[in-house]
Amino acid sequence: MLHCLNSNASGSEMTVLERQRATIKWQHNNNHHQGYSSSSSPSPSSSSSISLVQVQSSSPTCLAAGAWPKLDNNFLMGFTSSPSSGFPLPPPPPPTTSAASFDLNSAISRTSSCPLPSLAEGKETTTPNNKRKTDKFHNTKVVASDNDNKDKRVKVAAPNDSATVGKKGTQACGDNSNKDNSKVSEVQNQKPDYIHVRARRGQATDSHSLAERVRREKISERMKFLQDLVPGCNKITGKAGMLDEIINYVQSLQRQVEFLSMKLAAVNPRLDFNMDDLFTREVFPACAASFPAIEMSPNMANTASYLHFNSSQQIDAGINPQDISLRRTISAPVSAPETFLDSSCFTQTLPSSTWEGDFQNLYSVAFDQARAASFPSQLFTGLLEPSNLKMEMDM
Amino acid sequence: MRNQRSVKQEFLRKWITGLRRYSCDEKKNMSFLERKKAIKLSADIAMASTRDKTTRWSQALIANASSSGDTLTGSSKNNSSRSRKKMLMMRRRRPKVKSAKKEMSASCIAKRLVQKRTRKLKNLLPGGESIDEGCLVEETLDYIESLRAQIEVMRYLVTASQLIINPYP
Numbered sequence: 077m078l079h080c081l082n083s084n085a086s087g088s089e090m091t092v093l094e095r096q097r098a099t100i101k102w103q104h105n106n107n108h109h110q111g112y113s114s115s116s117s118p119s120p121s122s123s124s125s126i127s128l129v130q131v132q133s134s135s136p137t138c139l140a141a142g143a144w145p146k147l148d149n150n151f152l153m154g155f156t157s158s159p160s161s162g163f164p165l166p167p168p169p170p171p172t173t174s175a176a177s178f179d180l181n182s183a184i185s186r187t188s189s190c191p192l193p194s195l196a197e198g199k200e201t202t203t204p205n206n207k208r209k210t211d212k213f214h215n216t217k218v219v220a221s222d223n224d225n226k227d228k229r230v231k232v233a234a235p236n237d238s239a240t241v242g243k244k245g246t247q248a249c250g251d252n253s254n255k256d257n258s259k260v261s262e263v264q265n266q267k268p269d270y271i272h273v274r275a276r277r278g279q280a281t282d283s284h285s286l287a288e289r290v291r292r293e294k295i296s297e298r299m300k301f302l303q304d305l306v307p308g309c310n311k312i313t314g315k316a317g318m319l320d321e322i323i324n325y326v327q328s329l330q331r332q333v334e335f336l337s338m339k340l341a342a343v344n345p346r347l348d349f350n351m352d353d354l355f356t357r358e359v360f361p362a363c364a365a366s367f368p369a370i371e372m373s374p375n376m377a378n379t380a381s382y383l384h385f386n387s388s389q390q391i392d393a394g395i396n397p398q399d400i401s402l403r404r405t406i407s408a409p410v411s412a413p414e415t416f417l418d419s420s421c422f423t424q425t426l427p428s429s430t431w432e433g434d435f436q437n438l439y440s441v442a443f444d445q446a447r448a449a450s451f452p453s454q455l456f457t458g459l460l461e462p463s464n465l466k467m468e469m470d471m
Numbered sequence: 472m473r474n475q476r477s478v479k480q481e482f483l484r485k486w487i488t489g490l491r492r493y494s495c496d497e498k499k500n501m502s503f504l505e506r507k508k509a510i511k512l513s514a515d516i517a518m519a520s521t522r523d524k525t526t527r528w529s530q531a532l533i534a535n536a537s538s539s540g541d542t543l544t545g546s547s548k549n550n551s552s553r554s555r556k557k558m559l560m561m562r563r564r565r566p567k568v569k570s571a572k573k574e575m576s577a578s579c580i581a582k583r584l585v586q587k588r589t590r591k592l593k594n595l596l597p598g599g600e601s602i603d604e605g606c607l608v609e610e611t612l613d614y615i616e617s618l619r620a621q622i623e624v625m626r627y628l629v630t631a632s633q634l635i636i637n638p639y640p
Binding site: 298337339 | 503504506507510511514515581584585588589591592595596604605608609611612614615616618619621622625626628629632633636
């Protein structure tokens with residue numbers, strides 16, 4: 077993982093032009109593959125999608141669409157740092173993503189580029205993005221240069237056959253940039269330092285008030301993201317009320333952290349946490365993340381029909397987060413076969429990896445309330461098969 | 472979702488290495504509260520370093536932890552965190568409160584309510600006192616997400632440790 081991060085660091089020092097060329101190449105490849113849908117579709121309403129987008133655009137060595145699933149685990153961590161270090165923002169994601177998700181993507185990308193100047197200093201090369209001042213036009217300049225890059229890219233792409241892609245890109249980004257102000261004009265190439273804002277009818281044309289309005293709308297846009305994130309914020313419309321909810325939520329999260337750390341301290345009389353067991357546990361979710369689909373097929377082939385019958389019953393009960401006892405009964409066979417198989421070879425421990433992945437998956441299902449309909453069911457059959465085997469052996 | 476998982480894994484790894492270092496250093500038995508503090512601190516620092524110091528709250532967290540003289544943080548973090556802390560201090564601009572008369576207009580009341588709450592939110596966030604409001608919401612978003620991930624990993628660890636001790640209830 078380290079070498080990947082290093083390669084990311086070196087890759088992040090590419091100039092803007094190189095990156096643009098890389099993005100053009102990427103678009104070409106995308107056209108050839110005709111697989112906008114084959115490209116990894118970022119999850120719409122999470123900021124993790126921005127890191128996926130950036131990985132696609134700025135790694136010219138991994139242009140094949142098939143390489144993307146492997147990229148995720150390795151490159152994403154390195155690239156989560158890149159948004160805020162002031163790089164020129166990546167091209168818009170493939171047009172098949174919905175406009176709303178795209179808005180989220182580039183909006184978040186724009187918002188995340190609000191760093192300290194020290195971060196940007198050591199990394200940037202001579203680009204218009206380097207003119208970074210900490211005044212109120214700070215973010216607008218980023219927007220301006222973002223539009224600037226997109227304009228340039230459109231002009232380069234136009235003579236080729238990917239004109240439709242370019243147009244859609246500008247349209248999408250135009251829509252997004254216009255989201256703030258309904259009449260924000262496109263930035264001219266000669267003046268990347270200013271953003272031109274047209275005043276709406278009946279509003280003040282003072283430069284201060286315009287800037288103020290832009291700032292306010294940016295803030296309100298980000299508040300909308302917070303509304304999605306904080307549960308129960310959808311019904312409240314006022315700024316003060318929403319801030320109240322946000323404060324309560326942050327306080328409750330912090331209290332939960334305190335409580336859980338207390339619980340951990342109570343559970344472990346020493347601080348060692350039983351390294352072997354935990355190390356295997358922490359490794360297996362990594363395997364499970366990348367291998368679940370592959371492993372499930374042999375498991376599925378081996379399952380008897382009665383297992384399916386049992387599993388369907390267990391799924392409904394298992395997803396219920398309040399059913400702790402059931403979780404215990406599922407997990408209890410997990411731990412025993414795991415120790416049983418611990419010393420065996422890697423291929424045999426793979427089934428236990430699916431348990432751990434499923435264990436964690438249970439939590440993500442329970443707490444995130446994000447359910448992939450078919451996926452947990454398949455994982456569950458894999459879970460129950462070894463447990464039933466174990467019971468048979470006992471008998 | 473995959474990014475969430477990798478974030479959680481990295482957080483877990485860093486946390487456990489930090490705790491291992493801590494437990495190796497401290498030979499004596501720590502009290503319950505000390506243990507709890509160590510766990511929470513290492514978790515916070517692991518979370519903050521997972522963000523790779525890209526956000527202000529993570530920098531401030533690390534800066535606070537290192538300035539309190541904790542043995543957990545390495546010396547390499549100290550230099551950068553101190554310089555960052557200085558920068559944060561220099562940026563602090565307290566607007567002067569000019570409330571001479573009592574204004575009863577609705578907009579002013581609303582503004583004051585919002586100001587009160589933003590101040591409260593700033594106090595909640597680590598290193599949040601010196602953030603301007605444009606970045607405040609962004610930082611809060613980031614902080615909330617990482618807190619969530621931290622809580623999930625901690626919960627997972629709690630149940631895992633409980634299962635080790637008591638496998639067949």
